[in-house]
Amino acid sequence: MVQYSRKLDSTFGALADPIRRGILERLGKSDAGITELADAFDITPTGLKKHVGVLEEAGLVTTEKVGRVRRCSLGPRRLEDETAWIDEYRRTLEDRLDRLGEFLERTKEKR
Amino acid sequence: MVQYSRKLDSTFGALADPIRRGILERLGKSDAGITELADAFDITPTGLKKHVGVLEEAGLVTTEKVGRVRRCSLGPRRLEDETAWIDEYRRTLEDRLDRLGEFLERTKEKR
Numbered sequence: 001m002v003q004y005s006r007k008l009d010s011t012f013g014a015l016a017d018p019i020r021r022g023i024l025e026r027l028g029k030s031d032a033g034i035t036e037l038a039d040a041f042d043i044t045p046t047g048l049k050k051h052v053g054v055l056e057e058a059g060l061v062t063t064e065k066v067g068r069v070r071r072c073s074l075g076p077r078r079l080e081d082e083t084a085w086i087d088e089y090r091r092t093l094e095d096r097l098d099r100l101g102e103f104l105e106r107t108k109e110k111r
Numbered sequence: 112m113v114q115y116s117r118k119l120d121s122t123f124g125a126l127a128d129p130i131r132r133g134i135l136e137r138l139g140k141s142d143a144g145i146t147e148l149a150d151a152f153d154i155t156p157t158g159l160k161k162h163v164g165v166l167e168e169a170g171l172v173t174t175e176k177v178g179r180v181r182r183c184s185l186g187p188r189r190l191e192d193e194t195a196w197i198d199e200y201r202r203t204l205e206d207r208l209d210r211l212g213e214f215l216e217r218t219k220e221k222r
Contacts, residue, residue, distance in 0.1 A: 005129045005132075012126040015196075016120050016123035021196065024200060025203065079200065085126075089135060089190065090189060092139035
């Protein structure tokens with residue numbers, strides 16, 4: 001449970017940045033090198049590497065040194081737990097709205 | 112687009128903490144006061160207020176002063192955009208896996 005919770009912390013944290021979400025969208029199409037990604041997002045390779053580090057930490061990206069280039073590709077995580085958490089939360093909200101609706105119906109009947 | 116992106120930043124950032132996710136789950140059941148929430152999560156009211164501030168900033172929680180108590184309830188945001196982003200990302204991944212599968216099939220046929 002604690003481990004599940006930590007995983008959600010690092011993934012949601014990793015997703016809380018437009019460049020990091022952009023990197024994931026870009027790598028969804030094909031693998032890419034650090035310089036290529038830095039150019040695409042108009043930031044320095046050092047800045048790009050930091051973002052990739054956060055994504056790697058969260059298991060969303062993996063990197064591999066190929067000759068002189070570091071290739072980035074999507075990691076093993078597929079955001080299943082994050083989807084599950086959001087779905088569960090939205091279900092709670094809908095249940096609550098349903099109960100509110102029923103309450104209003106009953107109030108109307110009594111009038 | 113930039114505004115949409117900023118909204119995702121603040122929501123994913125707000126979700127990147129177990130206490131903040133816990134507060135949302137708790138408020139999904141019913142509204143609650145600051146002291147009540149602080150007791151439930153075993154932190155100081157000051158610490159709790161900071162977390163509520165982050166959730167309020169992201170539109171996930173609203174607070175209202177009722178007499179001497181500050182009541183917290185769920186805000187207007189329902190995480191639709193966050194779900195949409197994650198869904199779109201997972202779709203990209205599935206497309207890519209499908210293409211990889213087709214490629215492997217074709218390679219097998221040639222053998």
